[in-house]
Amino acid sequence: MLSDRCAIWRPDAIRLPASISATRVDIVAIHPGCDDLHLRASIQAQSHGIVLAALGSGNANATIVAAVKECTKNNIPVVVSSRVPTGVLVPGYGGGGGGHDLVAAGAVHSQTLRPGQARILLASLIASKAPKDAIIRAFDDLNP
Template identity: 50%
Template sequence: MPDVIVLATGGTIASRHDDSGAAVAADSGADLLGSAGEVAGVTVTVRDVVRADSSALTLEQLDAIRAAVGEALSSPDVAGVVVTHGTDTMEETSLLVDLAHADPRPVVFTGAQHPADSPNADGPANLAGAIAVAADPAYRGLGVLLSFAGEVQTVRGLAKVSTTAPQPFSGGLPVAELAGSAPHRLLARNAPIADVRVDVVASYPGADGVLVDAAVAADARGIVLVGTGSGNTTVALADAVRRAIDAGVVVVVSTRIVAGPVDAAYGGGGGAADLVAAGAILSRRLRPGQARIVLLALLAGGVAPRWIEAYLGR
């Protein structure tokens, strides 16, 4: 009988409404497993790592979650690991784990769109499904996965695109389309990210360079620029990007648009072509949250900018 370890970290799946009507993380991992019920043919062990809304997670807590996954997989008797997590930042934490996950055994993230005390609670079914995926040898060698609303996706490229839909995520590769072959993944060193500062700055009409300059002054080692369209910005913000790069800061360009590649198609002083000419790196597929995680992990691991570009440029 396969053994699966469930790591509980809070999130909506563990939340209940307090006296004010707000949902707050309350349930333990044992509570979650009790609601999900038994999964036939699987032995499950639960460990509580964090109990928080994922929007409030710190980099130290992300490091702790990744370390807990590694510890869970230290036993050869474990078939796979499930991480219950809030949906707000699930795309970030799951990618961080994936970047250093060289073990063939599946690590499966799941969560919920409705709190545990909601009449529409979806957490129990999602957790039961994730446990079944983690125990199934058919999912070995595919990296870190998301199991949600009956669908299984890889996590690279994942983004939360709805606050209400039963399946809030898109952008990962559906496992059903992989035909048993793993997507190309580059691995990062398992180095703590808590002491690395990477800031996110958004572009918008009239944006100047104040926030980029402030990030540089705060000793940021990296900046993710959330561009408009295919990765474009204002002339003033592009000038600030040049100053940041000249100061030794790695600047990665993503976009606020949900779908489509980031591309150096436009110039004019603030287009992505101008940013690339200044030395910025395009995150062609990953959206800002995941681009920041890649930048954090690779900077923490001492990876040179050219390898950051090699990863994000795929």
């Protein structure tokens, strides 16, 4: 159920645009009360992109939002996914760490792909030098 409508769909198979063998994309797990240590370690390790395994419908906290903003300023794409096994991620609220704040900081919400799946797609998009708008479209499953 999405706000005002029910959506049932099965996405088409994803075709990866490039090999990912030389592209580092880290998955950083978010949990209640976490700090930005692992996110900053990924930056220091020169990760090409980061997938956040966020809480619930794609939420974090203010510390993570600030680190995401730093990543996007440095052209490191950040994709928000969830460890929740099913459901659509919707950046519904802000208030210092909600999904809305992550999007405002420059992150992209993966609406249905879970962290491992999102990592593969993001790595392939980075390897193919896709622009940010193409990355956003690739993860926007409701508007292919």
